[in-house]
Amino acid sequence: MATAVALVPTAFHPVQEASAAVASTVSPASGDSAATAPLIVEEITPRAVGKKSTVTVTGKVTNTTGETLEGVTVRLRYSSYPLTGRDQLESHSAGESTDPQAFGPSLTVKGPLAPGESAPYELKVKTSELGLGGFGVYPLAVESTDAAGERLGVQRTFLPYDDGSDVEPVEVAWVWPLLDRPQRADDDTYLDDTLDASLSADGRLGRLLSIGGQAGGFDESVEEPPADGTADADEDTAAAEKAGGTPAKDDAAEAPRAADSREATTDVPLTWAVDPGLLDDISRIAESGYQVLEDGESDTPRVAPREASENAATWLEQARVLIGEDPLLATPYANPDLAALLGSGLENDAESSVTLGRLTLQQVLGRSADHELAWPAGGAMDDATRDFLADRGAERFLLDDSALPASEWIAHTPTAATSLPLGNGEAGTALAIDGRISEEISADTWEPGQAALAQQRFAAETAMIAAEQPGGERRAVVVAPEHDWDPNPVFAQGLLEATEDLPWLEPVALDEIQADPGAVSEREGPVYSDSAAQAELDGDHLDRIKDIRGEVRLFNSVLTNDGDPFRPAILRLESAAWRDEDEAATRALDRLATSVDETIGKVRVMPGEPVTLASKSGTIGILVANDLEEHSVTVHLSIFSENSERLSIGNYTTSMEIGPGGKTTVYVPISARINGRTVLHMSLQNADGEPISAHETTTPVNVTGLGTTALLISGAGAMVLIVALAPRALRKWARKRHEAMSGEGEQDGAPAPGAAAGATEAMHHNVSAPSGQRPDATSGDERGDGVAGRT
Structure with missing residues (x-):
């Protein structure tokens, strides 16, 4: 833990460094696109003004025309009458209502502005000069004009005003998401390289962890680094390198960062929201090498090897410390589309996602989540999903306010908590996420001219809720940014500071928001709308999953120890995140199908x-x-x-x-x-x-x-061959015998030459006789001569 805390300042560093560079903000709905905006509002102070405040607006004006402009003027426009409802906030921000008619201070840029040239501005006005009527939200606009008075650009924002009235504060509970879509297809193959980058100190998940870790303060038992900046150089270098950063050149200059980070902390309690499937993805790349899909357009995508991620290892180490024992909400593994699974006969997969999620959370973070708290995918649930989650311990359900609409007789923002009948006959609690606030703060806050006015929108929305004052009763608001929230760090830090500092807000923990069983519910539902049902994973996606599951079942059936190695991968394919990512979902399906086939082939x-x-x-x-x-x-x-x-x-x-x-x-x-x-x-x-x-x-x-018949045929052939060759062999034997007998006669007595010649002639005659004639078929005289001669 000490090591992880030592690394925390490195992770926090981008938050402080970015504050100077990104102090500006404008919601895209407030005016022109930031990329081509002729007018940008960079800062409004204070966020909420009082009777003795001085409003200061700073920013930049740019000539976006093709001609040089003379007499460019920037001025404030405002109204002394407050807006009367949250719908009016939306109309003013979108430019759908008349701009304020009162004019405040103005500034004329010195000299001409050439095309593309910019100039800074600063406008100041005392609150007392605006004639504001009382507590509430007032429309404000900043516009630029040319010398002829023609508007060049405008940004619309709000001025919350606290005149010291006794306003019942609004309770605000934050749900801080550490969520993303599944990153893997099979266990070793990642769909892209985004996860490693997101876990770095300046990556999306890295920033969310470090900023959220500053909320609620630090554990007082953790020893602070030396105040004089004499921290051990070797430890600082190792910490910086492990965090993926660059070792400090001057230890004395860098060491006070920890103290600075502590000064920036807030006492805003957070409920962390995590997906065990994402934690599993992070843990995998932290442990060893892995591979990433490349050439997504190819029919046979290639994979590229990657080394183990130091960013992932550092992030996990910090998460275990920063999350600590804070309230923790965990989705089932990979945040499955439970409504789609339960409606398609995949109850076993739904059950597995809960079981594996709890096991994974214990293995990775070393703790469990609050099993009584559930956040169904999409912030909506049908009866089957409610009963499924309730049977597994859920009693409090985090839902979008569209699934818990205000009752028709309600003219104000109802409190977040309402009673919810459970299928087992008991009563639970539904907690409505304020959809408008969550949507506004989830918008892009990175382009110039977006963050400061988004801060003002947050202040205005909450002030308007407080200004409604429905009979003085206390109400609560739940703020939960979208799952892929990627805020500018200065903006995110400012939201937590505003929650703590704005006088009409009271930060509370999520589990402090309770429904009053005896009160009349101000909300309907929960409602599972047609649009929610249509958003579920479609039949084609589920059919492909079923096909892959069939192959996996056959593979599992031959495993000796009844294993199920593809179960996490199947659950990742059933994530609700694929509802809006058809291309990535197809890549994941294709890769897993290939992986299953290759594994079976082994x-x-x-x-x-x-x-x-x-x-x-x-x-x-x-x-x-x-x-x-x-x-x-x-x-x-x-x-x-x-x-x-x-x-x-x-x-x-x-x-x-x-x-x-x-x-x-x-x-x-x-x-x-x-x-x-x-x-x-x-x-x-x-x-x-x-x-x-x-x-x-x-x-x-x-x-x-060869069989028996073949042997008989071969034997008969051999006999024919022997019979054919026997006469020739006999003749050869007879010739050799005659030669041998002739040699004996010469040794016993010399025959007459005529006799010898006759005998030789007779012998030759016999040897060369036709094969059909016997060798001894001669006249009796010839036989006698022969006998006499041999004698």
Whole structure:
């Protein structure tokens, strides 16, 4: 905690530095666009004037024409008669009513103004000179004219006046939003890079955290840095670097920031509003590297790696300290569109969002939220949503005032709290957010000429509520900016200061606003209008979610430990934030569908080489892999032959459990009836026989083995070959025998030359005889000669 508090001054630093640069403001509705405005009001002091006050208006006038202007004049216009209702505030701000007719002080710019040239102005007038009648809100306008009196520009604002009358103060409770749309599709892939930037000291969420942390003061138990500015240089450097800033060059000059921040604190209590899903998104990038979608227009978007976010780590550390034990309102995980889910048969997802939200909040912030306080998406709820939230502990419901309209007989702004019957027969409380104030302060306050007049509008709205004085009864107003609130830091700080300083306001905690069960309700409802119903997530979006959930269900069915790793991602797709962000919602849906398909593909039958079966039967090995890094799976292997008449499959082990990153081989007996080619189809299924993926693995099998008939045919062929070759072999044997016998005769006695020649001739005659003639088929004389000769 001490480390986080040491980092707080760094986060607060932009608030003080920005005050000099952005002291101006004008609501866009008050006049010209800031980018081309010929007149800008930068500051009005004081915010509320009294009898002895001096009103000071400062700003800048610009020549936005194409010609040089002479005699440019800036002047005040006002009315001595107060506005009588909040509708008149809107009409005056929008220029729909007549501008005030009384003229106050004026100033003529010295010298001509060339095109595009600007000049400052300052107008002062004592309140006593304006002739204001009493407590209330008075219209004020600042206009510029040329030498001919033609208007060049105008800005319309208000002058709240407190004449010291005994006005019953209005209680104001603030809900401070730390909210955003879901940032991730699957658990590791973010839709863009905006979250890291938003968490920096000068980012949207960084500013909201630091400004809100200044409200209500600091914990007195936290030790302050040395007052003499001698804070340890190494600690300051490390803190600045961790916060994503630049280490201070002069420690002595930078150290007093903590004291300055303390002086800027207010005693305005806040109720923080957080989305556990957003906290989960922040925690993820704070822990390790992640990836971001790129090329959103491509059919196959690429992802780019990112390192762990130091901004996220620092923001979380500060949040745990600054939020501390302050009142905390938490939406269910990812702020789901409960009305759409409950109306589409997705009650289990609604239940999961509540359970996961509470668990995530405890893990990230180390505390729980107020379970009795609920803020339904869009600030409206139907009966089913009310009953669902009430069954899970909600008793107080934060709703837009459009869902809790004032009763027809009410002519003033009714108090925020009203009794709300709950479905279980008990009574709860509905708290109406003041829609007009929340809308006005949520407008853009960054362009020149926007923040100061937005401050005046806040002061005017609350003063008008106080001026209504309905019988002296005390009323309360709830202010809750929009979820994507991105205020100028000076403006946001000024709102909290105004809440504390304006004499007709009394800041209170949200849980102090209670409904009087015995009082007649001044509000109707709650009302769930047709426009609220039409704003729900549409059927196409929910249908795609259901398709993805079907694939996820099949994947979960093979996880050994009954896990549900895609549950947070599914809940993020059911966020009400996608109501108005069709393009981002489509990207999230596409990415998650791809991620589910890729993850299922990691449990697979690995393709093998084609199989050649050289016998009637054999065994093949099928390799099944689980490439998941964190989950064990239990799968069933299914195999069938494309031609079962040619190739059949025997019994094999169908079910197997495979650990993370593991592989196993299944040995499958096969047998062939006839030769030829066929294909084996293999897939993995769950225990119910459902394929977990549409993708199959195939293996070609070529049967070349010989059967009994083939062996008989081959044997007969061999016999024919032997019979054909036997005569040739016999002749060769006979020739060799004759040669051998002739050699013996020469050794026993020399025959007559004629006899030898005759014997040789006879031998040659016999060897070369046709194969159909026996070798001994000679005359008796020839046989006798031969015998005699050998003897």
